[in-house]
Amino acid sequence: MKKIKVLLLTLACLFATHMQAQKIRIKTGIEVLKEQNFKCLEGKRVGLITNPTGVDNHLRSTIDILHEAPNVNLVALYGPEHGVRGDVHAGDKVDSSTDSATGLPVYSLYGKTRKPTPEMLKDIDVLVYDIQDIGCRSFTYISTMGVAMEAAAENGKEFIVLDRPNPVGGLKVEGNLTEDKYISFVSQFKIPYLYGLTCGELALLLNGERMLAGEPCRLQVVKMKGWKRKMDYTATGLQWVPSSPHIPHPHSAVFYPVSGILGELGYMSIGVGYTIPFQMFAAPWIEAEKLANALNQLHTPGVIFRPMYLKPFYSVGQGELLQGVQVHITDMKQARLSEIQFLVMQEVAALYPDRAVFDHADKGRFSMFDKVSGSNQIRERFAQRNRWEDVRDYWYKDVDSFKRLSKRYYLYK
Numbered sequence: 001m002k003k004i005k006v007l008l009l010t011l012a013c014l015f016a017t018h019m020q021a022q023k024i025r026i027k028t029g030i031e032v033l034k035e036q037n038f039k040c041l042e043g044k045r046v047g048l049i050t051n052p053t054g055v056d057n058h059l060r061s062t063i064d065i066l067h068e069a070p071n072v073n074l075v076a077l078y079g080p081e082h083g084v085r086g087d088v089h090a091g092d093k094v095d096s097s098t099d100s101a102t103g104l105p106v107y108s109l110y111g112k113t114r115k116p117t118p119e120m121l122k123d124i125d126v127l128v129y130d131i132q133d134i135g136c137r138s139f140t141y142i143s144t145m146g147v148a149m150e151a152a153a154e155n156g157k158e159f160i161v162l163d164r165p166n167p168v169g170g171l172k173v174e175g176n177l178t179e180d181k182y183i184s185f186v187s188q189f190k191i192p193y194l195y196g197l198t199c200g201e202l203a204l205l206l207n208g209e210r211m212l213a214g215e216p217c218r219l220q221v222v223k224m225k226g227w228k229r230k231m232d233y234t235a236t237g238l239q240w241v242p243s244s245p246h247i248p249h250p251h252s253a254v255f256y257p258v259s260g261i262l263g264e265l266g267y268m269s270i271g272v273g274y275t276i277p278f279q280m281f282a283a284p285w286i287e288a289e290k291l292a293n294a295l296n297q298l299h300t301p302g303v304i305f306r307p308m309y310l311k312p313f314y315s316v317g318q319g320e321l322l323q324g325v326q327v328h329i330t331d332m333k334q335a336r337l338s339e340i341q342f343l344v345m346q347e348v349a350a351l352y353p354d355r356a357v358f359d360h361a362d363k364g365r366f367s368m369f370d371k372v373s374g375s376n377q378i379r380e381r382f383a384q385r386n387r388w389e390d391v392r393d394y395w396y397k398d399v400d401s402f403k404r405l406s407k408r409y410y411l412y413k
Contacts, residue, residue, distance in 0.1 A: 024237040026226035029162030029200070030056050030065065030130055033222050038072050040126075040160060040220060047124035047157075049078040049109070049148055051141075052086035053132035053241045054162075062130045062162070067102045074104065075123055080131065080144040081110045082244055110140075114185060115147040118155055126158040127151075132243050133199045134253035135168040137178070138260060138372045141243070143188035145199060146206055153217035161221045163200035163411070165236050167253040170196050170229030170412065174257070174338045177398040178374035187374045192402050193338055194257055197409070198224070204409040223411050232332060246277040254337065255279045258327055261378075262341040264368045266316055267361040268348075269324070273315030281344045282310060282317065282324025285355060292325045294347040302335030304328045338395070342388040349386035358383040 027035070034056065046066060048054075054062035063084070066074040077084050083094045084106050094108040107120045121127070127148060131141045145161070152159040175193025183190075189211050195202065200221035207216045233240060233250035240250040247253055255278035259270035268283040281291075288307035295305040305325040312318050325344070329335045349356040358366075358379060370376045381390045 024057050026165065026224055026231075026236045026238065028057065028164050028224055028238070029222040030054070030062050032225055033162060034065065036222075038066075038069050040222070041066075041072050041128070044125040044158075045073050045075045045123060047076040047078060047121065047127045048074060049080065049127065049129045049131065049144065051080055051082055051084055051131055051243075053164075053243050054130035055241055057238065059239060059241070063099070063102060063104075066128075067104070074102075076120070077102075077104050077106045078109050078116060078120070078127075078148070079106050081140045083108075083110075086242075109144050109148065114144065116151040116155075121151060121155045121157055124157060126160060128160045128162065129199070129203075130162040130164075131199070132164050132241065133166065134243055134247060134256055135166040135172075135194060135196070136253075136257050136260070137175070137189070137191055137193050137195060137374070138186040139243075139256070140185055142199060142202060143185045145203060146188055146212055149203065149206065149217045149219065150212045150214055153212070153215050157217075159203075159217045159219050161200045161203045161219070163198050163221055163224050165224070165227055165231065165233055165238070166196065166198050167233035167250050168194060168196075168257075168337075169232045169332075170198065170201075170410075172196050172337065173399050173403055173406075174336060174396070175399075176374055176378075176395055177402065182371050182374050182376070184371040186368075186372050192398060193261075193374065195402070195406070196229075197406055198227075198411065201406070201409045201411055204411075205406055208409060209405070221411065227412050229410075229412055246272050248277070252277060252279075254329065254332070255327065257337045258340045259344075260341075261338070261369065261372050262345060262357070264372050265357065265361040265365050267357055269310075269312050269315070269317040269322055273312040273318060274310055276326065280308060280310075280324055280326045281341075281348075282308065282322035283355075284317065284320050284322055285352065286323045286348070287351075288323035288325065290351055291323075291344075291347060294351060295325060295343060298343060298347075300335075300340070300343060302329060302331035302333070303340060304330055339388065339392075342382065342391060345382065346386055346388050356386050358386075 094110040096108045173196040177190045178187040242248045263270040271277045271280040292305045292307040308326045
């Protein structure tokens with residue numbers, strides 16, 4: 001009987017610990033806006049840029065919240081990549097339409113234009129942005145935010161950001177600044193690859209440092225409550241809504257910069273099309289144990305590589321038996337996420353010289369690799385000897401100066 005009581009007490013403690021771990025620790029921008037009774041929107045015609053990630057702490061859509069609020073006049077919706085309701089595949093054009101739930105017009109910002117036109121904005125006074133970002137320059141939502149800020153300034157509209165956490169935290173900064181020739185929708189601004197800011201802080205920086213075309217916009221950020229820079233997404237206690245089909249979990253946002261640049265080449269599987277997107281590297285000609293051993297011998301801080309075998313369901317390597325490695329991050333603080341793909345490229349070239357990435361990959365995809373990298377120098381320097389050390393200094397050359405600059409725009413400690 002005593003043993004049963006001890007067991008029950010142990011289970012109760014474990015359950016209590018689990019429930020405590022699930023407790024929501026922060027209030028996102030939409031929660032704070034609700035708390036303020038939507039004061040900053042009163043008497044204004046409101047346009048909303050959002051997608052399925054725009055929800056409150058109880059997973060109610062920001063669209064529905066604003067539509068139902070008696071003192072808010074929501075008149076238009078604007079859809080980024082994947083659409084307002086998330087019903088469009090990655091990269092596919094989003095068509096303008098009518099939202100079936102609210103009857104509101106939905107203007108596409110990922111179709112004929114990626115920047116709101118004067119016609120799209122003529123019936124609004126303020127443009128509200130509420131999208132969960134993943135903290136990486138090449139994810140297109142921040143590009144949508146920036147060009148929408150430009151349009152707001154050009155058309156005399158206010159711009160309000162409902163702030164959300166950076167799921168990687170607010171301390172990791174990695175990668176060189178985007179160079180002029182490589183500005184594109186996957187590297188729209190001169191910021192590092194991992195920029196260590198919330199979307200609200202980034203908006204303040206873009207506006208304050210005149211990184212946008214034309215005049216600054218009338219910008220307001222509705223701050224979160226309770227978020228700290230050291231928090232990754234799991235520390236917030238918030239539920240995760242997939243920010244795109246291949247970012248299904250909060251840790252997917254952490255792994256996106258681990259393999260996303262290499263993934264642009266279609267040279268090997270990075271897990272897109274399998275169950276662990278962005279968390280692995282595999283190909284039919286790789287020997288899993290050999291590659292895992294070679295990578296683990298580098299003693300990369302905070303990272304372990306595990307040999308694995310798989311058949312992707314779609315995308316690169318579909319239906320083929322592949323071998324490779326799964327990346328396990330054991331210490332988020334120490335791990336330098338974006339380096340990992342270059343170390344994989346290095347060790348693959350050492351083990352399989354005839355498979356060196358820039359000799360073997362489709363040269364037609366080099367342009368996208370350069371855009372995502374923010375420079376052609378990453379590719380050209382690496383291609384000389386297939387060594388990460390030849391790239392490292394260039395990759396990190398802007399990090400310290402950006403950290404100093406971005407601290408001016410911090411809203412959270």
